[in-house]
Amino acid sequence: MNKTSTALLALALSTVGLMAYAQAKFDEDFDDKDKSWQEIAVQIPAAPKQENLLPFFAGPTSNFSFAIDAKSLSIGLDGVVRYTLLAKSSGGAENISYEGIRCLSMEKKVYAFGHKDGRWTRSRRDQWEPISRTVANAQHATLARDFFCMGQVVSGSADEILERIRWNKPLQQEGRYR
Numbered sequence: 001m002n003k004t005s006t007a008l009l010a011l012a013l014s015t016v017g018l019m020a021y022a023q024a025k026f027d028e029d030f031d032d033k034d035k036s037w038q039e040i041a042v043q044i045p046a047a048p049k050q051e052n053l054l055p056f057f058a059g060p061t062s063n064f065s066f067a068i069d070a071k072s073l074s075i076g077l078d079g080v081v082r083y084t085l086l087a088k089s090s091g092g093a094e095n096i097s098y099e100g101i102r103c104l105s106m107e108k109k110v111y112a113f114g115h116k117d118g119r120w121t122r123s124r125r126d127q128w129e130p131i132s133r134t135v136a137n138a139q140h141a142t143l144a145r146d147f148f149c150m151g152q153v154v155s156g157s158a159d160e161i162l163e164r165i166r167w168n169k170p171l172q173q174e175g176r177y178r
Contacts, residue, residue: 016121017170019060034051037079037104039076039078040078040080041075042076043102044111045072045084046071046072046118047114048069048071048086048096048114049116053068053069054068054069054165056146056147056168057142058139058141060114061135061138063089065068065143066086066139067160068084068085069085071088073161073162075089075158079153080102081100081103081161083099083143084096084097084114085097085098095113096115096116097110097112097113097123097139098111098120101144101149103144103148103152104153105128105130106130106152106177107128108128108140108144109126109127110125111126112122132164138171146172147165147170148161150171161173
């Protein structure tokens, strides 16, 4: 091998090495995108009032009716849509929960459960969980895909989200990407 061939081989190997490093750095940066995310401190809202409840349909297989407390819905600086949810069974039993949905990862979290007297109890299961379209979680999937999230980002302001729920205009119906 002559000097020119050796130099070209060394240049090619160093270029391949730099490309491999760049790819590894890209993968590391891409994977770390979610690791740098930090959830903000959460303030539990006031108990929901009947006049502020916005019902939404979570599908024909659910035995519950659902509503969001319009006064509680907020979008945090951490990209989490937080809201108070009222679930009412066909038999009249009610569950109140303060929850969050994170569009970036399509996850949900329950922060607290409400009582009829307006008190809140912190959730013992204080962790993010994937949202699935099972019957048991139809309300979360409906909120995320139809009203809160466009792909992995929040679909507008809190007021825009509330208007979609108020007038039952899911994102798909508006012709937007989900």
